[in-house]
Amino acid sequence: xxxxxxxxxxxxxxxxxxxxxxxxxxxxxxxxxxxxxxxxxxxxxxxxxxxxxxxxxxxxxxxxxxxxxxxxxxxxxxxxxxxxxxxxxxxxxxxxxxxxxxxxxxxxxxxxxxxxxxxxxxxxxxxxxxxxxxxxxxxxxxxxxxxxxxxxxxxxxxxxxxxxxxxxxxxxxxxxxxxxxxxxxxxxxxxxxxxxxxxxxxxx
Ligand SMILES: N[C@@H](CCC(=O)N[C@@H](CS)C(=O)NCC(=O)O)C(=O)O
Numbered sequence: 001x002x003x004x005x006x007x008x009x010x011x012x013x014x015x016x017x018x019x020x021x022x023x024x025x026x027x028x029x030x031x032x033x034x035x036x037x038x039x040x041x042x043x044x045x046x047x048x049x050x051x052x053x054x055x056x057x058x059x060x061x062x063x064x065x066x067x068x069x070x071x072x073x074x075x076x077x078x079x080x081x082x083x084x085x086x087x088x089x090x091x092x093x094x095x096x097x098x099x100x101x102x103x104x105x106x107x108x109x110x111x112x113x114x115x116x117x118x119x120x121x122x123x124x125x126x127x128x129x130x131x132x133x134x135x136x137x138x139x140x141x142x143x144x145x146x147x148x149x150x151x152x153x154x155x156x157x158x159x160x161x162x163x164x165x166x167x168x169x170x171x172x173x174x175x176x177x178x179x180x181x182x183x184x185x186x187x188x189x190x191x192x193x194x195x196x197x198x199x200x201x202x203x204x
Contacts, residue, residue: 001026001027001055001056001057001058002026002027002028002029002055002056003015003016003019003026003027003028003029003053003054003055003056004028004029004031004043004046004047004052004053004054004055004056005028005029005030005031005052005053006030006031006032006033006038006052007030008176009033009052010105010108010109010169010170010172010173011051011052011053011066012052012053012066013169013172013173013204014053014066014070014162014165014166014169015053015055015066015069015070015073016028016204017165017168017169017201017202017204018066018069018070018073018082018162018165019073019204020200020201020204021080021082021160021165021199021201022073022074022077022079022080022082023077024073024076024077026055031043031052033051033052034118034122036122038050038051038052046062047062047064049064049065051064053066053069055069055072057072067097067162070082070083070162071083082160082161082162082165083161083162084161089157092156092157093156093157093161093162093163095156096155096156096161096163097155097156097161097162097163097166100145100155100163100166100167100170101166103137103141104138104141104142104145104167104170105166105169105170107134107137107138107141108134108138108170108173108174108177108179108180110130110131110134111131111134111135111138111174111179111180112131112173112174112177112179113126113131114126114127114128114130114131114134115128115131115132115135115179116131116177116178116179118177131179134179135179135180138174138179138180139180142180142182142183142186142189143183143186145167145189146183146186146187146188146189147188149188149189149191149192150188153192153195154192154195154196155167155192160196160199164192164196167196168193168196168197168202171193172197
């Protein structure tokens with residue numbers, strides 16, 4: 001297998017952390033998305049959606065989308081389990097991951113795309129008001145996530161799962177591109193963030 005990766009981007013980091021949790025070491029190749037390398041005809045032949053991560057399988061075929069790659073790796077190496085063991089747990093983890101992805105992760109990406117100078121050249125038109133709107137929504141979502149974490153060790157329940165990976169990557173990327181800050185008053189979020197960030201996989 002080979003992972004088409006870009007170290008500074010959040011989506012491939014989700015896959016790197018997922019693989020690290022499973023003890024999988026996957027050779028990788030950097031695709032400099034900032035200089036448009038994920039949009040060349042050669043790369044579009046690998047992933048017509050134009051982005052990383054992409055996993056090249058041993059038979060030469062390609063899988064894109066971080067969640068799809070995670071599912072493939074989970075089936076390949078079921079333990080430690082990160083996607084749920086029984087139908088109820090699987091659905092609960094999916095429910096939480098989608099909440100994080102749709103309500104927080106996508107907002108962070110949009111606040112970045114519409115508000116950050118680094119993203120200006122890569123989008124037709126930056127709409128600064130939209131970036132502002134998303135930043136406000138992010139503040140609300142972080143407060144909500146803080147409340148939801150009360151009485152629960154991890155995002156989807158009592159153990160570390162893919163929902164924690166997506167949430168941590170979202171927060172780290174949001175901080176890196178300055179579209180969010182962690183509020184020290186959000187004690188549950190801070191407690192959870194310290195725990196997930198101190199896992200060795202977090203440096204993947
Ligand atoms: N939904 C995709 C998102 C992939 C994606 O947008 N990747 C970004 C990096 S986080 C990228 O490669 N962008 C390059 C580009 O759009 O040219 C996933 O979860 O894998």
